[in-house]
Amino acid sequence: MEVDYDVAIIGSGISGTMLGAILAKHGVRTLIIDAGTHPRFAVGESMIPESGVLLDILAARYDIPELSYPARVDTLINHVGTSSAGIKLSFGFAWNERHQPQRLDHIDSFPIIAPEAHLFRQDVDAYYLALAARMGATIWQQARIQHILEEADAMVLKTGKQDIRVRYVVDAAGYRSPIAQTFGLRNGAQRMQTRTRSMFTHMTNVTLFEEAIAPIEATGMANHLSQSTLHQMFKGGWLWIIPFNNHPRSTNTLCSIGLQLDIDEYGPAGDPEEEFQQLLHDYPSIAKHFEHAARVREWTVAPRLNYNSRALIGDRYCLLGHAAGFVDPLFSRGLANTFESIARVAPKLLRAVEADRFNRQDFESYQHYGLRVVATNDRLVANSFTGFDSFPLWNAWFRAWVAGSYIGVLRWRKIFDDYQRTGDDDALERAIDDTTFPGQLSLESHRFEEMFDKACTLMEAYKQGEREEEDVIATLQALYEEYRDDLPVDFTDFSNRCVSRSSQAFADHLQRWAHMAPHGLSEKLDRGTEPLVFDFLDDYRYGDRIALSRQADAVYLNA
Template identity: 25%
Template sequence: MDKQPDVVVIGGGPAGSTAATILAQHGHSVTLLEREKFPRFHIGESFMPDTYWILRRLGMVEKMKTSDFVQKYSVQFVNASGQESQPFYFFENNPHECSQTWQVLRSEFDEILLRNSESFGVDVREETRVLDVLFDGDRQTGVRIRNKDGTDETLTPKVVVDASGQSSVIAHRLKLRQTDPKLQKASVWSYFKGAKREPGKFDVGATLVLQLKDKKGWFWYIPQHNDVVSVGVVAEKTDLFRDDSSAEEIFWREVENCPAIKQRIEGSERVDVYRTTKDYTYRSTRCAGDGWVLVGDAFGFLDPIYSTGLQLAFRSGSMAADAISEAIKANDFSAAQLGKWGPDFVTGMDRIRKLVYAFYEGFNFGAFVRKYPHHKRHITDLLIGDFFKDAIDEVWEPLADVIRSEAEKREMATA
């Protein structure tokens, strides 16, 4: 029989490529199975600065520095009345080069990351379908695949890493997915060439979060290279898709509901189709079982508001890879060993979840900074992706206080 890989990774996106590369760096044999041929379209274009440390571990920082991707130094919020918050400049927290990150075109970035995995010795197989993950009870026993040439094959690795994104092969099979009743959102977006950008080196690549004037949703505004901007609206699914309007009609209806967006894209040219997604907030009840692990969107996805998707993909992929490497060396492929990283990861994910909830409850960033200027560093920590440390937890009571104050003001205004 042909020698079997130590690990099979399903999916070549950021979580899968990260796990595969780190496992190869540890000296393990890895086969990565990708259904599509790269490059391919994917949403999720904005990095958080804390991804720097994993990019450096992957050997990707110099590749990013020499790329065409737009440099990102900050994030800024625009409220329903058009008032702009002070920019949250990441370098104010840490004057290290890690405080500058990037806005990427995922088709280009994901291919660079996948080729980087190959350079470390990962056996990358594109246009390869996973037909089934085989189980004996809860224990993974193999993966049935159909190769690019149409031949079927069964791989029997020690561990399977499911990085298959929202299709989440294992989570669906084992019925592990749970939705978040507080976050039943949907999105409609497209891409525009020639839209307005903020002036100045530190603002031109900023992510903008712009609230609708009826406060029922928000727009993202993400500058990319080649003079293109990603523009999308997020709101309650039942509100966005309240009638049989087309994606284009929904998008422009909400543009009229956000003058700050309308002003920015006026005179620009749309250069892509209108795209939609919904029912994207969920989390699996566990991250691992005997011989298998879930990472990235296959484990869960939160919300696009703070651009956490890539950070959580990188982080879960790296944490899982280290636990798998320990498992191989100890010959222990139990759920306890393979999932030992899960509690710390979920704690960090739940911290940013609290900030997501706060935004939809009416949290005002400007009001918070004015009332609690000494806590701005904690908010900035959350916005840069550094939410895996306990010190952040002291921000929650002040944050709740500002939400209560803003709610009282709204009640008085309508009384």
């Protein structure tokens, strides 16, 4: 069979270029083709602990250290540039009531142990594109695919200027996926619960939380919310504020701003600037962030944000990343899900190219994961929008997500530790493919997934008017008590609104819990009892980390 390339990757965003770098590094003749060009505007900027360890896994497995540089803000600054990243020390959630100032006791914070990054995607995506080219991939930009044909022994991409014959196609082009359109893969997809729309842009001169709303001494948080991924929430929606200018080494003045609204609550999209100004009128504390702000680009509007697919694979193609589906980015799970998708697809595709055997059955586990992760994120986010009805309801609900996230990241760190110790590629693939709950928060905990299903069912009953808010809050608290031994942190004290710490002591606590986790879970999480070493990047932080943790202990643990 005569082909021009082994694999064509449609889309030169972060998923396509990372996979392209891996394939090219390992001898696959790889084409990355895109209708646009770089550098370019993109969102999906917030890293989470799962995404960092997944980048470390990919870098080690495929011997490309450069893949992992975006896992840390300091390596991003050193290798990509001082404009490439803001710092993320926590998730911050601040609830607002219409026409009222923000109450400081209506704020939740989920500090992460070691800092993550806010990716300035214009820089980071261009970096990964250059990495793929350096590994040997061929890059075609400003080349639009007009038609796709599936033949018995090849796929043919028609651009209008030439036909490109390839053995396999990975579509990483997002919502407008040519493969999804050609084969009708959006038709018949499972109906989604989340019904939101979005508008987003970049701004300069945005005033960050401690200057706009209240100093850290007033909130008692363990880190500055200006160094968090900040969610300004209200009934029916939320606004992200993701700064790139929030640490001493940054030379980037911009913030990413995105507004998500429930379509059933707010109706279809209107003029974006008018909607934004209405938001500032309705919520005076949110408005304080934008008293001196200026947009540096037009609003991008997504009238319907959420979508999925009925299938992700064929004999000679698969959908990757946001080509497969997308859910409102409330919990920043998109990048981690993309990196996990690459970890699942890459070894199978390398084997298929080597054997010249392309069969959808070999990718079934990836499809099962990909469909499940969209469904999980959909249910999580839909119930979170329900939780926006009031701060007490949100404060009770969001703890279910935190618990699952911690168990999941502990599992990923165990997988990475095992691989570093053994170097066994096959064992690594099995550990990922044989996940008990692929695409779900905990990956491996029967007890957590049981609790999470009960919590979701409870929130869904409340939305249908079958349960009262006070009853839902009390029942959630009872669930956290019932499953206390199965969760890494005690979530029953709803007055504790700063639920973790960026400290060695907290890291040691999680390690001890993983070592003793019940119901056989310790086998999946245990990394021993020796203290793990973390780089807290104190030079990048505002304030004294240890002193702020003690302040939070005094406010939230000794209240």
